[in-house]
Amino acid sequence: MVVEVRSDEQGYEGAWFSAKIVSYLGGNRYTVEYQTLKTDDETELLTEEASASDIRPVPPTLIQRARQYELNEEVDVWYNNGWWSGQVYTINNNYTRYGVYFKTTDEKLEFEYSDLRPCQVWRKGKWNLDLDR
Template structure:
């Protein structure tokens, strides 16, 4: 089953990463394999035991027809994961400056952004 996983790893806190659940691993824990993160020697995809509270289904795709606007909450694909941010500035050619909660502003193309959604009580909610 494909899911997204929140990790507590230094430098990656706050980002959601695509993964596959391999098998249950104790009470409320699962062995997962990341789809983009690799092990230290880069020979295979990283596997890790993750608590169930840090796993969610992949969000449904929302098509953005007219682009984003300033203050829109977005997820930006950066450093192999989805990071929560806010549109700070609309640039030309479908590019946007995104402010992150704990990191500096960065520029993204619309193709690397998605509307932010929260997984609450078993349902996807757009804030």
């Protein structure tokens, strides 16, 4: 089963990485194999334990490219092999590049429209657009 796993490692807090569940360990713990992260020697995909609270299904793709983003909107950005949550702080004139502020790292970076998706939150077994943050 392909899922996304939230990292709590320093410098990666709040980022979600694509993974597949390898096994159930009991006590709401799983072994996951990341699809975009490799071991330190870069020879294998990284495998580690994850808590069920740090695992969610992959968000639906239907709304990911449906519209333009607005100033101050919460978005997820494909960056550094995962999806990172941030806030739009600037937009170029033709809505093809966006400046995004990342609170967890206090960084401002620019991205192409294709690198963004609406911020969605997995709550009570279903996906919700996170418009309330």
